[in-house]
Amino acid sequence: MSFTASSRELWTYIARKLHYFEQALTKQRQAKAPRKRAETENTLRRAGSDLSFAVEAMKRRMEEEQKEGQLFYVDDQIVPPYRFDKRLSVRVSYRWRRTVDDEWTSGSITFVHDVDLRPDYTIPAPKRKPSAARQEQDRQTEWSQTWEHLTRGALYSVRDYFREGGDGDKIPRTFQATVDSHTGGLNNYSTRFWRQPA
Template sequence: MSYINLPADQQREIAAIDVRALEAAVDKCERGEQIGPIYVLGLSGCGDFIASEYRAFERALAAHGKAKAHAKRDQTRADVLRAGSNLIHAVEQMQERVRTEQEQAQLFVVDDQVMAPSRFSDRLTVTVRYRWRPSADAQWAYGQASFIHEYTPLPNYTHSIPKRKPSAAKADRDLQEKLYSEWDHLKMQALCAVRDFLRDGGDGADVPESFVVRPSPHGGALNNFSCRFWLPR
């Protein structure tokens, strides 16, 4: 699963969409009140964002086809037009993202395939690997950065005390689930931090090999600034 990079197959599918053909197909769908004209464009392999807008357009068309009363059809037609516009905008937005990622990949790539450990402890670590170069014709340099977070669970005052103490096995499972959730959050923050630093012109050689993250002073949870290693302490 990709986290900050679009998979290569999705990039190809999205880039291959002819937006003018999509606009024409959406118009035919709206006039014919059926989804058929858009099938041939192959939107199914373009990722969740486009797929969700496609399904919304499909639902709007179906609702419009079922509407009988004049006032209801006016409402459902407006819904169809809005959903069609949203679908076209989603494709345009994702095509812009593809162009941006392909341009950035000429100078840096952050590997977002980070495997979770088989078991977690309170000391959570995410290691981000990346490569960078000063220009598109330069040699690649490689690096990695480990982000370390000492997990401290926050008290939850909304839960009542259970009548029966959970078994050691269940308590361990519950703790592992909490630790995984925190690790997954740390992973996203770490990946985004390295990407943002390189995207904004930072030198990959300046990324620290090890960085103890800075939890929020309000409760100790991770926030959007916790992994930004370039910020002053």
Template sequence: MTYINLPSNQQAAISDVDETALRTAVRKCLDEERMGPIHGLGLSDCGPYVGTKLHAFQQAIAEYGKAKAHAKRERTRQDALHAGNDLIHAVQQMKGRLETEHKEGELFFIDDQIRPPFHLSKRLSVQVSFRWRASPSSDWKHGHLTFVYEFSPQPSYTLPMPKRKPSAAEAARDLEDSLNREWERLKAQALFSMREFFRDGGDGDAVPEVFAVRPSAYGGGLNNFSCNFWQPERPVP
């Protein structure tokens, strides 16, 4: 699973979509009340965001095609038109994201293909590798930062109390599940923070090798600032 980088196959599919052809196909789908005109544009290969909008448009066209009464046909046509515009907008957004990634890729790249360790303990860590350079003509430099997080599971007060005390095996499974979920959150926050650092013009030479993640002051756990290694720790109000 990728977090901040579009997979190469999605990049190619998004790049290949012609916006003019897409607009024409959406109009034809509305006129013909079927999805045939949009097949062949490769939208299903453009990732889950475009895929969700494509599915919504498909459902809207199907509802429009089934409608008989005049009032229902008017309503379902408007729904299909709205869904078609959403699909076009989604493709435009992904093209914009692809352009941003290509532009940023001239100066930095963060590897988001990070596999979880075979065994997790409450001392969680994620190592993020990256490369950067001062200008597109400069040589690449490489580095990595290990984010270390002391995870302290918090009881959930929103769930009902269990009728019996869980067995040791059940407790171990619950802890393992919690550690896996928290490790995934740590990975995501680490990647987002690293990208923010470089987007804001951060110098890779200033990145430390290890950073102790700062849990939220409100009940522990991770928040959007926990992995911001370049910022001073926020004081508690």
């Protein structure tokens, strides 16, 4: 199966819609007065329609992923490092083939990002300087969040590359993530290894 983050999001969406439907059903059963029953019936109908729409979207997504899985697979099982430093990296492994009759070819790409260590002056300075241990803890938390952002972007980029018919032989071994010209951090285009900014 190909990378399935979007499917997990859809499952969460369906679970939420099912919960709303079950709540509406309970309220409908408990309603006694005719006016209240009419209100709860409308709510129940809308909740049922929303749930049906979510299930249909999931079926379409699963069909797409099944079709994609015949030509490429992106491994989303990436373990974070025990400790982070300012140079972050994520290795994404994949396998692909041009047609279902071809043999599978395996490969990987490592995305690298150097965290901007300049202080953020938009955040007010604390009244008391935090301890060295606290500063390190805050840094690790920030770098961990940045690493997760890099990982998501890397996985989506490899998946999207193959979805658009990209040639796996042309994926580079390493890619330095591009940074946002305003923030100096990562954005939604930072890991687009095949679309270099002009």
